[in-house]
Amino acid sequence: MKxxxxxxxxxxxxxxxxxxxxxxxxxxxxFIPGGSLDSLWSFLASSNIMGGRPLDYLSPNILxxxxxTRVALFFFILFHFRFSVLKFRVDNIYGADxxxxxxxxxxxxxxxxxxxxxxxxxxxxxxxxGYNIFPLNFTAFNSAYFxxxxxxxxxYFSKVLEQAAILKSENDxxx
Amino acid sequence: METNQLLKITINIFFYxxxxxxxxxxxxxxxxxxxxxxxxxxxDKDSNVVLNSAYEADLTFRDYxxxxxxxxxxxxxTLSIYxxxxxxxxxxDGRIFTKLVANSLRNTxxxxxIYKLCGIIKEQYKNIVYDSQFTMSFDFxxxxxxxxxxxxxxxxxxxxxxxNNGIRMKSENDxxx
Numbered sequence: 001m002k003x004x005x006x007x008x009x010x011x012x013x014x015x016x017x018x019x020x021x022x023x024x025x026x027x028x029x030x031f032i033p034g035g036s037l038d039s040l041w042s043f044l045a046s047s048n049i050m051g052g053r054p055l056d057y058l059s060p061n062i063l064x065x066x067x068x069t070r071v072a073l074f075f076f077i078l079f080h081f082r083f084s085v086l087k088f089r090v091d092n093i094y095g096a097d098x099x100x101x102x103x104x105x106x107x108x109x110x111x112x113x114x115x116x117x118x119x120x121x122x123x124x125x126x127x128x129x130g131y132n133i134f135p136l137n138f139t140a141f142n143s144a145y146f147x148x149x150x151x152x153x154x155x156y157f158s159k160v161l162e163q164a165a166i167l168k169s170e171n172d173x174x175x
Numbered sequence: 176m177e178t179n180q181l182l183k184i185t186i187n188i189f190f191y192x193x194x195x196x197x198x199x200x201x202x203x204x205x206x207x208x209x210x211x212x213x214x215x216x217x218x219d220k221d222s223n224v225v226l227n228s229a230y231e232a233d234l235t236f237r238d239y240x241x242x243x244x245x246x247x248x249x250x251x252x253t254l255s256i257y258x259x260x261x262x263x264x265x266x267x268d269g270r271i272f273t274k275l276v277a278n279s280l281r282n283t284x285x286x287x288x289i290y291k292l293c294g295i296i297k298e299q300y301k302n303i304v305y306d307s308q309f310t311m312s313f314d315f316x317x318x319x320x321x322x323x324x325x326x327x328x329x330x331x332x333x334x335x336x337x338x339n340n341g342i343r344m345k346s347e348n349d350x351x352x
Contacts, residue, residue, distance in 0.1 A: 003336075074317065141252075141287075142319040
């Protein structure tokens, strides 16, 4: 259980870093001289945060909505990841709270990846931009396939923890 | 389709695509480095290693080192997916509280952390050797972020200790019965 202290420290750092980095982006685009709310929107609309081939044939408003949704979903996943780790306590390792957060994380990951898959497969066809037989990036942890597998794993782990909780209650009853 | 089956299919597809891509690219890169038949490697400092059929670059020791680190990084990535697949398939088959699952999850966590460390070494090597500068940055966005992968690795290590706890409780339960 030594790693849990390290894990809690790092996930707090990452969570706060994510919020601070987002605030800095807002500050740099809106509040510096010459900046405005429009420049924040255009920054978000032009950022290719989906990775891979740019989706610049989509209208800026659609890109803005896609990018905002993606950032919001990542925040959602991170939020529940942080809570599931923070609620991991030695005395309450199989708690219902942890399982609920794992479930939310899993569904968040699946929706996140589904958006990515739709954007790389269906949207290019709708806009007559052809179809790429390998539309998705396989080579890293931000691959949609990995994110789906991760989401399903989180949901599965919540079931594993449920089984472990039953085992623990049986054990406690026996004693 | 059940979550278990979907998980099994997804992880299998992902693993085999990664395995063949990494093996193919590593073999082709090694062949291109050794042979002189017109297939060359271009070390591009922005996009890392590029295989180029029309360019026979004169590679130096620093380029070979760069390619080697890139291959190591890909190898650790494949290993992390391999161990994750191993644990997943075992769990999906109903054998959850076993030593194999606990060890595979722990190895997945370690491999993820080593993979990301290799990525950092590669990045810094590129900056120091090619650009003569040292930069330090934290990436907070996305699943490929260093800290996120580090956290995920530690989380898998933590899950392995949870499985180990489960194994202990299960054996106590079985003994009682």
